[in-house]
Amino acid sequence: MRIHSSSTIRPHRTVTTLAALLTGALALSACSSSDNKSGKDTTDSGTPASTPTSSTVSLPKLNGTTLEIAAVWTGQEQANFKQVLAEFEKRTGAKVTFVPAQDPIINFLGSKIAGGQPPDVAMLPQPGAIKQAVRQKWAKPLGPEALAELQKNYSQGWQDIGKVDGKQYGVYYKAANKSLIWYNAKVFENAGAKEPKTWKDLLTSAQAVYDSGVTPFSVPGADGWPLTDWFENVYLSQAGPEKYDQLTQHKIKWTDPSVRQALETLAQIWGKKDYLAGGQSGALQTEFPASVTQTFTGGDQPKAAMVYEGDFVQVNIGETKAKVGTDAKVFPFPAVGANAPVVSGGDAAVILKDSKAAQALVTFLASPDAATIQAKLGGYLSPNKSVPISAYPNEVQQKIAKALIASGDDFRFDMSDQAPQAFGGTPGKGEWKDLQDFLRNPSDVAGTQAKLERDAAAAYGSGS
Template sequence: MMRRRTTLLTGCTALALALGATACGGGPVSAGDDKPLSGQTVTVAGVWSGSEQKNFQKVLDAFSAKTGAKTQFVSTGDNVSTVVGSKIEGGNAPDVVMVPQVGVLQQFAQKGWLTPLSATAQSTVDAGFAPVWKKYGSVDGTLYGLYFKAAHKSTVWYSPDALAQAGVDTPKTYDDMLKAGHTLSDSGLAAFSVAGQDGWTLTDWFENIYLSQAGPEKYDALAAHRLKWTDASVVTALDTLGKLFKDKQLIAGGRTEALNTDFPGSVEKVFGPKPDAGMVYEGDFVAGVAKDQFGRTIGKDADFFPFPAVGGGTAPVVSGGDAAVVLKDGKNAAAGMKLVEYLATPDAAAVWAGAGGFLSPNRKLDLAKYGDDVTRATAKSLIDAGDTVRFDMSDQAPAAFGGTKGAGEWKLLQDFLRDPSDPKATAAQLESAAAKAYQG
């Protein structure tokens, strides 16, 4: 993406400050020019489509209004690595890529595709973000990625009416959650809707259980493959997850139906016109589907409780996110860097926060900018977690293991959902796939 300038024109300093450090990029600029990037176009690639792309465009439009730059967004689909790699090879590299996986960010950096973030962006990150976000955006001590959008993946969403009718309170422990699920089932509604058709949702289930049960040090070691997947802690977590999968009372339609349910379908089973379950586990983005597709009022018809503590551990906070990185081969990399500097500011985050379907890891963003109390509570939980947040483990892994449909961890956990009878065998299969992917 954008190439960092090592020297800034002193005549632009005041202007840069006035523009929230988005000025002085891309071509000759006079000190009195209030649209310093006029005539330049910044190309941005990312996985977003639909409402996410529409809302991100509002952020890009705000950047354009501030700087005069035009923007062009290119949706890559899920396979960001392949699409961006082919664009670089074809001489058509975007300036900025919104990278959804730590493993892909590391891969891009190791291939020499990325420009380190500017001093301005780095100082904004230092001032506004918990150090853990800088850690996940860095490779070998160099900061390449700015985490603009975050996901809170430790939220269990439920129908308040369903729980109230069953006389169930929101649980504080994992065992209490399963007990509440049985009470729901006895009242005629399955406990959980599980999106087994999408393997990534199953990795999220495992990660929350593992982080709470095994603790953050082992979580970090397993994420980096310093700990083997055959470790007893992995088998224990799989056994805990398997007890949920085995229980016919707890999963809507049983394991077979779960394997044929994708993520939007899992939300529909709880918040659609004909509910089959009272709860669905997934990230804060469940709220967007419940609201936009099924007309639910967040906080009234749909609410969440934090993923509860497992086996005497601490309640987990697992996150994901999209990091803005700058490609060296982008045609307008300098202007792209100015976009990343803007994305680091609370002003940029506020644009999408107001539109909904968004969480920011920027602790300088006023929580009042979010549109509803539930989103504010989710955002506060993420910010308050500070450095105890752990990034989605599968997103830290090489894509061949943690991010490929029908392969690696996604497929093996789907197989485990299909037959959860042998956690040790599944752990061995996971280790074999991980060893191959990390070696590659």
């Protein structure tokens, strides 16, 4: 289930380039003056998100046609995406139903397909899941209209990550910059803490925050995937891109000394009970949305000062009274080694029932028209290079989007998302479970490595 696209093997220089772009971009976060802080479906002007002023994509009339699209998205993210689907309905006459899926979505789809009721389209968050869907003969390749729209609007790297055996199956509708740490600005100000550039600086800032009476970090240990993202950022920066690619493809073992070093580095934070909101046990009961909201509620006395995760955190910040760029600020994940890491992720639209309507929906999702609608709503990042930067509702988001597009093909995709589903994408199993166990007992580095290697070997060997 590994993705073998050219986009995953890049020299160190290119990673550094994007990191530098992001550093400059995020330095402007305090200048942001408009954000979707209410959590409502509005643009920066406070009005409902509107259609792009002109249609760039031709769609067929589909009056009377019904479609289903499945995704694991919930809350505001789901509500925003439904506005995109409403525009497709308006243009085509089709009726589209959003089907909430359980994680891992590949298992959810398997049960739907076994029951003879697959959705027409599914949003798959892992390249490994796309490959599994192809191997199971569930996924259908893109037709000429969708392919043309994709090729017009996406860099080669983003096209390649949606390919299996050279054929295009996925359209990455959503991207993520997963190398960001968000912080409560008032807490940092009260503590005299600085935005860190290096891991050592991060520990210094964390100690200053702790000394001021606030717990430094909110870690969503109840969800395994943010823990894999923590590891990937540390590992990419510390071990370097070549090792990152080798571990991604299981060409080196998880018992490698580079993995030990990364786990020992993580333990400098995860191993300090007083540095985690609720300690290790509390972190293991904290789900991702709560990890964000508890960082930005409570004024200057929140449950934690910092929370690590991607640009999509803005959606959850929007559920609080905090204002992005003023109350909630952000810095790039600090450099652990010579260079700061930049890890990307995303969700791809994949056709499961090949029809004129399903192809039209994916063609629409590959267009700037669809992405522009959701970009205006905030908490969303598109790899579609034809989306105007001005569509993003605040300066923080605009700069992150500009850096993503400027990077072209030069990015590293989320390691666990490229792994076999059984290892890198299943709650209670594989890497998710092993890192949760490590968060529970950060002193057991060797035991964690042994479990990671055992589970990786089983998953990569079976290709599941």
